[in-house]
Amino acid sequence: MSEIKVKIKNLYKIFGANPTSMISHIRNGTSKQTLLDEHGHVLGLNDVSLDIPTGEIQVIMGLSGSGKSTLIRHFNRLIEPTTGEIIVDGRNVIEMGKNELRDFRRFRASMVFQKFALLPHRTVIENVAYGLVIQSSTKDEVHERSQKWINRVGLTGFESYYPAQLSGGMQQRVGLARALATDAEILLMDEAFSALDPLIREEMQDVLLGLQKELKKTIVFITHDLDEALRIGDRIAILRDGSIVQTGSPQDIILNPADDYVTDFTKNINRGRVLQVATIMDDETPETGLKIEGDMVIEDALQVLSKAEATTAIVTHNAKPVGSVDLNTIIAALTRPIDDRGHTGSYT
Amino acid sequence: MDFLDEFPTMDRQELRELKKAIDLGFRNFSRAYGDALETFFEPLLYFMVWLEKLLIITPWPIIILIMAGLAWIGARSWPAVVGTVASFFVIGYFGMWEDTMATLAIISVATLVCIVTGIPLGIWMARSDRVQTLITPILDVMQTIPSFVYLIPVVMLLGIGKVPGLLAVCIYAVPPIVRLTNLGIRLVNKEVLEAADAFGANYRQKLFDVQVPLALPNIFAGVNQTIMMSLAMVVIASMIGVKGLGVPVLRAISNQYLALGLMNGLAIVALAIIFDRISQNFGKRLQRHREGGHDV
Numbered sequence: 001m002s003e004i005k006v007k008i009k010n011l012y013k014i015f016g017a018n019p020t021s022m023i024s025h026i027r028n029g030t031s032k033q034t035l036l037d038e039h040g041h042v043l044g045l046n047d048v049s050l051d052i053p054t055g056e057i058q059v060i061m062g063l064s065g066s067g068k069s070t071l072i073r074h075f076n077r078l079i080e081p082t083t084g085e086i087i088v089d090g091r092n093v094i095e096m097g098k099n100e101l102r103d104f105r106r107f108r109a110s111m112v113f114q115k116f117a118l119l120p121h122r123t124v125i126e127n128v129a130y131g132l133v134i135q136s137s138t139k140d141e142v143h144e145r146s147q148k149w150i151n152r153v154g155l156t157g158f159e160s161y162y163p164a165q166l167s168g169g170m171q172q173r174v175g176l177a178r179a180l181a182t183d184a185e186i187l188l189m190d191e192a193f194s195a196l197d198p199l200i201r202e203e204m205q206d207v208l209l210g211l212q213k214e215l216k217k218t219i220v221f222i223t224h225d226l227d228e229a230l231r232i233g234d235r236i237a238i239l240r241d242g243s244i245v246q247t248g249s250p251q252d253i254i255l256n257p258a259d260d261y262v263t264d265f266t267k268n269i270n271r272g273r274v275l276q277v278a279t280i281m282d283d284e285t286p287e288t289g290l291k292i293e294g295d296m297v298i299e300d301a302l303q304v305l306s307k308a309e310a311t312t313a314i315v316t317h318n319a320k321p322v323g324s325v326d327l328n329t330i331i332a333a334l335t336r337p338i339d340d341r342g343h344t345g346s347y348t
Numbered sequence: 349m350d351f352l353d354e355f356p357t358m359d360r361q362e363l364r365e366l367k368k369a370i371d372l373g374f375r376n377f378s379r380a381y382g383d384a385l386e387t388f389f390e391p392l393l394y395f396m397v398w399l400e401k402l403l404i405i406t407p408w409p410i411i412i413l414i415m416a417g418l419a420w421i422g423a424r425s426w427p428a429v430v431g432t433v434a435s436f437f438v439i440g441y442f443g444m445w446e447d448t449m450a451t452l453a454i455i456s457v458a459t460l461v462c463i464v465t466g467i468p469l470g471i472w473m474a475r476s477d478r479v480q481t482l483i484t485p486i487l488d489v490m491q492t493i494p495s496f497v498y499l500i501p502v503v504m505l506l507g508i509g510k511v512p513g514l515l516a517v518c519i520y521a522v523p524p525i526v527r528l529t530n531l532g533i534r535l536v537n538k539e540v541l542e543a544a545d546a547f548g549a550n551y552r553q554k555l556f557d558v559q560v561p562l563a564l565p566n567i568f569a570g571v572n573q574t575i576m577m578s579l580a581m582v583v584i585a586s587m588i589g590v591k592g593l594g595v596p597v598l599r600a601i602s603n604q605y606l607a608l609g610l611m612n613g614l615a616i617v618a619l620a621i622i623f624d625r626i627s628q629n630f631g632k633r634l635q636r637h638r639e640g641g642h643d644v
Contacts (some may be wrong), residue, residue, distance in 0.1 A: 076546055105548030117543035121561045121637050130557075131547045162637040182547070 005054040006075065006186065011084030012048075013070055013242070016041030019082040032241050039235050044070045045081070046242040052235075055216040059233030061223055061265075067242040068222045072190050075102060075220060076109045084331040088186070106135050110179040114191035116171045118163040118178075125159040126151060127174050131182035149177040153207060169200035173207070180211070187219045194223065205232050226265050230254070230274045238262055251279045272299030280333045281315045281323035289314050296320060298330050305330070363623025378505045389511045392457070395512050400453035400591070404446055411449070412436050412524040415622075424633070431625075435618040444593065444615050445493030451582055451592035451619065456509070458517045461522060466522045470570075471555065480530065487523040495520060495584050503588055513590030517581040523571035532566025533559045568631030575627060579620045593619075 017246075022041045032043040035240075048332045052058045062068045073079040074086060077093060078224050086093040096104060110131060116128050129146040137145070138211050150159060153173040163171050170205070172192060179187055209232060212219065230250040237247040245260035254274055257263040266329050274284045278294030290313040292301055305327060306314055312326040403411065412433055419432040439448050473480045499516055505510040507619075536559050544554045560567070586594025593612045600609030 078542060078545060102548045107548075111543070111546040113539060113543055113546075115539050117537075117539040119540060119558065119561075121564075134547050134549050134553055164637060178547075183554060188546075204630065 003054050003112040004051045004130075005088065006050075006052040006220070007085075007087040008048055008050040008074075009085040009087065010047055010049055011045050011074060011086065012082045013044035013074070013079065014041050014066075014082045015044055023083060030280055043242050045084075047241075048084070048242070048244055050208050050237055050244060050247065052220065053113070054218055056234040057212060057219040057221055057225060057232055059221045059229040059236045060239055061226065061229045061236055062134045062239035063224055066239040067240075068224075068239050069190055070242075071239065072188050072220060072222050075186070075188055076105050076111065083268070106131070107182065108184050109186040110182045110184040111190065112175045112179045112192040114194055116163070116168075116175045116195075118171060118174055120163055123160050123162055124155060124166070124174050127163065128177045135182060142147060145181050145183075148178075149181045152180070152211065153177045154200055158210075165226060167200075168196050169204060170344060172196060176204075176207070180215075185218055187217045189219060189221045191224070192224050193228065194225065196260070201228070207311065208232060230269065233331060238265070250274055251276065255279065265321050270299075272302070273297050275333055277313075277325050277330075278317065281325045281331055282329070283323050285321040286314055286324055289324075291321070292325075293317070298333055301325065302327075302330055302334075369509075374501060375503065378501075382505050385505060386507075389506070389515075392461070392514065393476070393509075393511050394563075396453060396457045398515065399457060400450050403449035403453055408440060408445060419622065419626055423629040425629070428625055428629070432622050435502065435622060439615050439618065442611055442615075444596075444612060446449070446623060447591070447593045448615055448619070450590075451594070451616070452589055454514060454517065454582070454585065454592060455575065455578050455619070455623075458514055458521060459571070459575050461514070461518050462522045462525050462574045462578070465518075466525035466570070466574070467529050467567065470526045470567075471560075472535060473526065473530040474533035474559075483526070487526060491518050491523045495581065499588060501634045510590055513585035513588050516588065517578045517585050520581050521578040524577065525567070525570035528566045528570030528573070529563065532570075533564030535566065536562045564594040565631055565635045568627065572624060572627040572631065575623045576620055579616055579623070582616060615631060 012023055012026065013019075014026070017020065017040070018043060022035060022039060025035060025039065026043065026046060030039075032046075035041050035043050048071060050058075050060075060068050060071060070079060074081055075093070077086075077096075081094060084094070088104075093101070093104065115331055119130065122130070125146050128150055129142045132142045147159070150156060153176055154174050155170065155177065158166065158170065163174065166174070166178050172195075175192070179189075193204045196204060205228065208219075221229075221232060230253075233250055235247065236250055236253050238245050238253070238258075240261050246253060246262050248256075251274070253262065254266050254269060254271060257266050275298050276295050277292060277298055280298065281294070290305065290308050290310045292304055292313045292315060294317045296304075301313065305311070312324055314321045315323045315325055357363075415436055416429050416433050419429045422428075439445060469483065473483050494590045495516060498519055499512075502512045502515050506515070540558060540562065541554065549557065582590075582592055583594040583597050586592060586598050587644075593616050596612045597609055597616075599605065600612070
């Protein structure tokens with residue numbers, strides 16, 4: 001496991017007139033509803049702790065009202081926590097003074113917004129250059145770097161357009177280029193693709209994954225869409241009523257949902273496209289037979305097996321055999337555990 | 349039942365003493381600071397006199413050309429240019445050229461003063477709710493109090509002349525630009541502002557790169573209103589010694605000269621329409637970038 005880039009420790013956020021005095025109520029187990037009804041305060045985040053490794057995409061997922069947008073705004077302190085720590089590279093962001101925080105925002109963490117939040121009176125290239133101008137980079141550098149990122153997100157030729165002249169997907173490409181241009185190691189994406197229609201959303205996910213392969217940034221990605229979370233997340237944290245209910249890899253979340261809330265989420269997922277053969281294989285390794293890579297999703301594995309008219313296959317990792325799968329295991333994994341649905345089969 | 353029939357009033361003697369005290373107090377104040385204030389406003393007076401002279405000395409074809417140019421820059425439409433040129437020809441033909449130039453001078457200076465004082469005030473109001481609650485009632489008073497009432501202290505302080513006239517015009521004309529600057533900045537999209545924060549913009553960068561540019565259409569509506577309102581004050585300003593189209597109107601009122609009043613009145617209307625169209629269309633063009641195929 002790589003080193004931790006961002007470490008969140010016991011973060012609480014309570015909205016209201018006197019949030020600090022409410023902390024003890026929450027620690028004593030007062031529920032969100034009780035806090036609102038009896039004390040008139042809204043619980044935003046409840047004892048959130050999370051370790052985010054360098055160079056990975058950490059997805060934070062939850063339904064609306066779960067506190068995910070509140071949480072991401074704590075990373076660069078657009079929202080101040082009631083109590084808690086956010087440690088980036090060993091330095092607590094909460095303790096930063098005004099100037100240090102400003103530099104942190106300018107150079108080390110940039111952000112992409114759900115509704116794009118572009119400057120409507122500036123052209124595409126001026127928008128991409130925004131962060132660089134604030135950093136007070138030299139004119140040549142500003143131009144060169146913004147042009148480079150415009151090309152990278154596929155907006156070449158649109159430099160002098162205004163945001164209102166572009167489609168939603170293209171506007172978000174501008175938002176992405178603006179965030180990447182500052183060269184910050186941390187990228188905060190607040191429901192960045194949620195406002196786009198499904199096809200464009202997938203296209204943007206591909207753009208992001210393509211860039212990430214090479215850039216290896218630490219990305220915090222907020223979404224309410226599990227499909228999106230599974231597709232792009234290296235790790236997923238599920239947030240409910242301001243608390244993290246489960247963290248883990250996409251495979252973990254699907255195979256071992258922590259509670260009914262997570263199970264509900266995973267119910268309608270196409271497991272065949274998420275689960276990889278390595279997560280469901282047996283340890284035994286037959287001498288000979290069909291070979292498939294461990295990170296192949298089981299839907300594809302099924303295709304390969306059926307084409308080869310085989311019933312078992314050797315699972316390999318870096319060309320070395322590590323286990324095996326057979327058709328029955330794959331089919332069983334493809335569907336949800338049967339007791340979830342409340343009926344079982346029987347022989348007659 | 350005396351108590352109910354008659355409103356319990358202050359004792360007459362006391363009331364008279366109170367009024368006297370206020371008058372005396374202000375008179376002492378104006379005696380003490382009148383000269384200092386006059387010196388303070390002197391540069392403004394010189395500027396106004398210089399501008400008026402310049403406008404009158406400049407040969408009329410050049411003025412008409414400049415006006416036509418302004419109309420083109422502002423409105424970008426031929427009807428506006430033709431209308432402007434025609435209006436000035438008619439004004440000149442009926443012998444109102446000099447008065448019109450004098451009016452133009454005071455309107456320009458008044459608008460300038462209003463912009464220079466009004467926009468920063470509006471920005472300050474937008475920054476703090478407390479400042480807003482403090483300034484709003486003052487603006488209400490400035491807009492609704494009868495002009496004649498504040499003419500009294502202005503004249504007591506500065507006497508009769510161009511500067512008190514300018515002051516009277518500005519008191520009446522500055523509120524809309526303050527209000528609309530404040531409103532425009534408060535209406536700036538919160539998400540864009542948050543993005544500026546997220547990228548580490550400081551107060552100045554937020555103000556000049558985001559808030560003011562996005563508030564510009566509203567600020568411009570304020571400038572437009574300010575021009576209109578200062579034109580409306582021309583007649584009243586002429587009562588305290590400002591030259592221009594107001595003077596003949598005033599003469600027409602006291603002597604019942606219908607034609608004279610009508611002509612000069614219509615000249616004011618013509619100026620108002622010209623400046624309104626120019627500034628409004630200019631304001632609209634400033635937000636061209638908002639148009640586009642997509643509304644997202």
